Amino acid sequence: MNAAVLYALVGVGLYSLGLYALIVHAHLVRKILAINVMGSGVFLVLVALARRGGEAGTDAVPQAMVITGIVVAVSATALALILVVKLAAETGYATLSGNRQE
Amino acid sequence: MTPTDWIAALLLGMGGVFFLAGTLGLLRFPDVYTRLHALTKADNVGLGLIVLGLSVQADSWVVVGKMLLIWALVLLAGASVAQLIARSVLRRGIRLWRQ
Amino acid sequence: MQQLYLALAMFLLLNLGAGLWRVLRGPTAADRMLAAQLFGTTAVAVLLLLAQAFGEAALRDVALVFALLAPVTAVAFVRRLWPEQGNSRDTD
Amino acid sequence: MPAGSAVTGVSWGALLVLLPLTGAMVCFLWTRAARILGLSTVIAVCLAVAGLGWQLLQEGVYHHAAGGWGAPLGIELYADGLSLLMLIATAAVALAVSIYSTGYFKRARAIRFWPLWLILLAALNALFLSADIFNLYVTLELVGLAAAALTALGGGAAALRGAMRYLLASLLGSLSYLLGVALLYHSFGSVDIAMLAARMESSPTVWAALGLMSAGLIMKTALYPLHFWLPPAHSSAPAPVSAVLSGLVVKASFYLLLRLWLELFGSVSEGIDNMLGLLGSVAVLWGSVQALRQTRLKLLVAYSTVAQLGYLFLAFPLAASAMTAWNAAAYLVISHALAKAAMFLAAGNLMHFAGHDRIADLDRMVQRLPLTVFAFALAGVSIMGLPPSGGFIGKWLLLEAALTQGRWDLVAVVILGGLLAAGYVFKVLGSAFTQAAVPQRARRVPASMEWPALLLACAAIVLGLVTLPVFSLVTIGDAFGVDEVVP
Amino acid sequence: MLLQSGFDVALGLGLLWVAWQALNSSDLFKAIVFFIAFGLLMALAWVRMDAPDIALAEAAIGAGVTGALLLGALARLRASNAGETTMGQAGNGQRRFMASRRLLWIPLLLMAAGLGYAVLSLPGYTPGLSAQVAANLGASGVSNPVTAVLLNFRGYDTLLELVVLLLALLGMWSMAGPAPPPSAEAAAVLDGLSRFLTPLVLLVAAYLLWVGTRAPGGAFQAGSLLGAAGVLLILAGWRANVASTALSLRLVLTAGPGVFVAVAAFSLLMSGQMLKYPPAYAGILILIIEIAATLSIGLTLAGLFLGGRPRGERKSP
Secondary structure: OOHHHHHHHHHHHHHHHHHHHHHHOOEHHHHHHHHHHHHHHHHHHHHHHHHOOOOOOOOHHHHHHHHHHHHHHHHHHHHHHHHHHHHHHHHOOOEOOOOOOO | OOHHHHHHHHHHHHHHHHHHHHHHHHHHOOOHHHHHHHHHHHHHHHHHHHHHHHHHOOOOHHHHHHHHHHHHHHHHHHHHHHHHHHHHHHHOOOOOOOO | OHHHHHHHHHHHHHHHHHHHHHHHHOOOHHHHHHHHHHHHHHHHHHHHHHHHHHOOOHHHHHHHHHHHHHHHHHHHHHHHHHHHHOOOHHHO | OOOOHHHHOOOHHHHHHHHHHHHHHHHHHOHHHHHHHHHHHHHHHHHHHHHHHHHHHHHOOEEEEEOOOOOOOOEEEEEOHHHHHHHHHHHHHHHHHHHHHHHHOOHHHHHHHHHHHHHHHHHHHHHHHEOEHHHHHHHHHHHHHHHHHHHHOOOHHHHHHHHHHHHHHHHHHHHHHHHHHHHHHHHHOOOEHHHHHHHOOOOHHHHHHHHHHHHHHHHHHOOOOOOOOHHHHHHHOOHHHHHHHHHHHHHHHHHHHHHHHHHHHOOOOOOHHHHHHHHHHHHHHHHHHHHHHOOEHHHHHHHHHHHHHHHHHHOOOOOOOHHHHHHHHHHHHHHHHHHHHHHHHHHHHHHHHHOOOEHHHOOOHHHHOHHHHHHHHHHHHHHHOOOOOHHHHHHHHHHHHHHHOOOHHHHHHHHHHHHHHHHHHHHHHHHHOOOOOOOOOOOOOOHHHHHHHHHHHHHHHHOOOOHHHHHHHHOOOOOOOOOOOOO | OHHHHHHHHHHHHHHHHHHHHHHHOOOHHHHHHHHHHHHHHHHHHHHHOOOHHHHHHHHHHHHHHHHHHHHHHHHHHHHOOOOOOOHHHHOHHHHHHHHHHHHHHHHHHHHHHHHHHHHHOOOOOOOOOHHHHHHHHHHOOOOOHHHHHHHHHOHHHHHHHHHHHHHHHHHHHHHOOEOOOOOOOOOHHHHHHHHHHHHHHHHHHHHHHHHOOOOOOOHHHHHHHHHHHHHHHHHOOOOOOOEOOOHHHHHHHHHHHHHHHHHHHHHHHHHOOOOOOOHHHHHHHHHHHHHHHHHHHHHHHHHHHHOOEOEOOOOOO
16 A cells, blocks of 8 residues: 555545544534545545646646636535634524524 | 764654654643744754755755745744734633642 | 654654644633644645755745745634634624 | 538537527526526427438538647547437437426526526436546536525425435535546546547556545436435426426436446446346335325325336346347436426426326316326336337336346346336326315316416327337447447 | 555645534534635545646635635624524424434445445456547647636636526525625734735736636636635725616626627527637637636625625725
C-alpha cells in the first residue's frame, strides 16, 4: 500500500464520518459541516487514486475537477448558511424539526 | 555534511525547539493571556529560525526574499491578532491570572 | 538534508496535534481561536520545509497565502462572534 | 446543399445552454425589463428545441465537442431521441410556467425569480445534453442549488425549511454521485459515457460506483424511502416553482439514472432491478395513500408526485421486454411532467383565488374558476391513467410488459395505484363541486395564470393520441439498445 | 522513505481525528474551529499528493472565506438564539437521534468497508488522461496543465461552475434582505492591518493570476484571495457606497460568466464549436476570461460573506 491508496482510504473514511454526522446531528450548521467533510473525502479519493501507480505522473484532469468541486462546495455552503440564518430568524431554531416549544 | 549544512541544521533544530516551547506554553500556561504570550512570541521566533535555516541553503535570493516576506507577514498577523484578541478578552472582564 | 527537513516537518505536525488539545479543552473561545492561529504558523513552517525538501517552489506560494490570510478568521471571530456573546448592544 | 441546411447547420444544442444563461445574466443586469427579457428567452429556447428536433430528424443524433477536443479529453454534448423528448417536455413546461409567472409574481419577486429560473432552465438543458459524467455532476449541482433557491422564494418558515431539506438531500445525492464518478474514472480512465460503456466490465469498484451513483440519483429522484424531502419542498414553494420541481427537476435525475442504467450498469447489475421495482411499488401505494390522507391541496399533489415517481421504477424489473418497458418509462416521465405541472399551476390558481389550500374549503370552485378546475380534472385524467391520456399509454405499456412476463404483482400495483389516484383526484374535484357556504376572500385570477395550466393539461391528454410520432422520435439514436419497433 | 510514510500516516490519522472533532464536538464554535484546522490539514494533504493548485485553492478559500463565513453565520444564529441545540430544546427528536446513533454506525461501517475494498481492489494503475493532457498542452495556450484543463480542455465545466457561484449570490439576495448593519468603528489595529494587508493581498492575487498560466495558481486562487480581501475590509467596517441595484456592481458580478458565455457564443459562431479557441489566440482568450473570472469570483465571495444585499449609503450619511 502506498501513500496514494492511504489518502484514498482516508477520503473514504471522511466520506463515511461525514455521512454519519449528517444523519445523526440535528443542528443545520453541523449538517453543513458534515456535507463539507464528505465533499473533502470525495475530492481526496478523486485525486489520490490518480497517483496509485506511484510517483510517476500527476493527472491534471482530476485536479481540475476538484478545483471545480471546491468552488461548487463553497457556493453551496454559503447558500445553505444563509438559509439556516433566515430559518433561525424566522423560527428561532436552526433545525429542520424545530417547532418552538414556548 | 558541509559547514553550511551544520549551520542550517542547527537553526532548524532551534526553530523546532521554539515551536515545541510555544506548544508547551499553549498547553501548560494557566490563563488565556499567558498562553497568548507563549504562542505569538515563541512560534514566530521558531518560524524565523526555520526561515533562516532554510535561507542558508536556498537556491536563489528570490526564494530567500519570499520566505522573509512570509515571516514578516506571520509576525504582523501574530502581533495584530494577539492584540485584538487580548483587548476583547480584557473587555469581557476575564481576569488576569495571579500567583 | 532532505531527511532533516522531513523529520522537522513531521515533528511540527505532531506539535500541531498537541495544540489541538487546547482547542478541545478551551476553556474560553479565545483559547480555541488562538490555537487555530498557531496551526496557521505551524502550517507555514511545514510548507516551507516541504518546499525545500521536494524542490517545489509552488508550496512557498501556498505558505504565502496562508501567511497573508492568517488574520482573516481571527478577525472575523473578534469582530463578529465575540461581541455578540456578551455586551452586544453597544457594538451595533 | 439540401434544403433546410440553414436549420441543420446551427448547433442548437449548445444554444440551448448558452441562450438561457445569457438571458439570466441580462435579466439580472436589467431588472426593469426582467419579465419581458425572461419570456423572450424562454420562447427562444423553445425555438432552439424545435431546431434541434428538426436537426435530429434530418441527421440523426447530435454530437458537439465543446472546446473542439472531443472525448476523452474534452466534454461531449450528445442528444438522441430520449434527450430530445426530455428537452421538448422541458421547453413545454418552461413556456407554460413562464407565462404563468408573469401573472403570478409581482414586480419585486419577479426580478428575483427570473434569473434563478433561467439558470435552472439552462442547467436542465445542459443535463439532458451532456454525455460526460463529471459535467453531469456540475449540472446536477446547478439544478439542485437553483431549485433550492427557487423553493426559498416562497418565504416563510415552511418554504425555508423545505428549501433547506431539499438542499441537503440534493447535496448528499450529488456527492454520492461524484464519488461514483471518481471510482469510474480511476477504473477506466475516462468520464465520457460512450467510452465508459465500451470499457465497462464488472468489478467490485464498478459495483461500488453503481451503488453510490444510483443511491445518489434515487435520493434526488425521491424514490421511497428517500422521498422525505419532496413533499415539504414541493408543497411550500411558489406555484410555478412547484410545477417545475415536480414536473422537471426530479425527472432530470431520473433521466440520468435511466441513461446510466441503459449505457453503463444494465450489463453488470443483477437483482438490483427487482429491488428498484419493489421500492417503486411501495412508493406507488404508500405515496397514493398519503396523498389520499392529505387535507391541503398542495401536499396532496406533492404526495401524488411521490407515487407517480414510483411508477417510473417499475420499468426496471421489466427490462426484459426492453422496448415496451423503457417506452413506458419515457411516456410516464413526459406525461407526468406535463400533467403534474398543470396540476400545480391549477392548485396555485385555487390558492391565489381563495387565499388558502384547504381542500375541504375549496367549495364551488367549478363555478368560480371553471377553466382551472377543468385543467385540474384533465391533468387528473392523465395522472389516473385513463384513456386517451399520455398517462394511460405509459401505464398501459407497463401493464403489457408485466403481463407478457407474468409479473402479476406489478400488474396489481399498477391497477391499484390507478384506483388510489382516482380517489385523491376525485377528493379534490368533489369538494370543488360542493355548495358549502364558507365566505371566502376571493381574488381575481388573471387569464395568464389560467390558460397555461389548461394548455399543459390538454397537452398531457393529446400525448395519448400521438403515440406513433413519439415512439419514432424516441428511437433516434436507439437509446434503449433495441432495434425492434413497437407494434 | 520511512519519514515520508510516517508523515502521511500522521497526516491521514490527523485528518480523520480532526474531522471527527469538527463533526461531533459538543460546542458548535469548537466544531467550527476544528473545521478550520481541518481545512489546513487538507491543504497539507494536497501538497503531499502533488496537487499544489488545489492546495492553493484550499488555502485561499479555506483560510480566507469559509472560516469567516461559518463564524459570521454562527454569530447571526446566536443573535436569534439558535447557535446551539441543547438537549432540552430538541426534546424527543434528539432522544430519537441518540437512539439511532447507537445502531447507525453498523451499516455505515459496512459501507465504509465496502468502499475501502472497492478502492483497494481497483485494477492496477490506469494512466487516466495525463498522456492526452501532455500531448495537447502545446495547443492549449498555457503551460500549467491544471489551468489548461480548467480553461481549455474542460472549459465548459468551468463556465457552468462560475454560474454556480453567481447562482449562490442570486439565491442569497433573493431570500435575504439587506445586509446586516456594519460593525462599529474598527479599532486602530484592525484598521491598520486591513489598510496594510489589502493592497498586499491584491498584489499576491495578481501574481497568482499571472503565474497561473505556467505554474500553480490561476483565476480561482486569485479570486479567492480577492474575496478574502473583501472579507477583511467588510470586517474592518469598510462600506462601499454601492447598492445591490447598482449596475456597476452587477456588471462585475456577471463579468466572469458573461465573458465566458460571450467567448463560447463567439467561438460557436466562428468555428461551429463552443469554446474552441484558435491556437494562436488561446493564450490571450484564456487570460481575458481569467481576469474577468477573478474579479467576479472575488466580488461574489465577498458578497456572500456580506450576508445580504448591499444597501448603499442613501440612508446613513
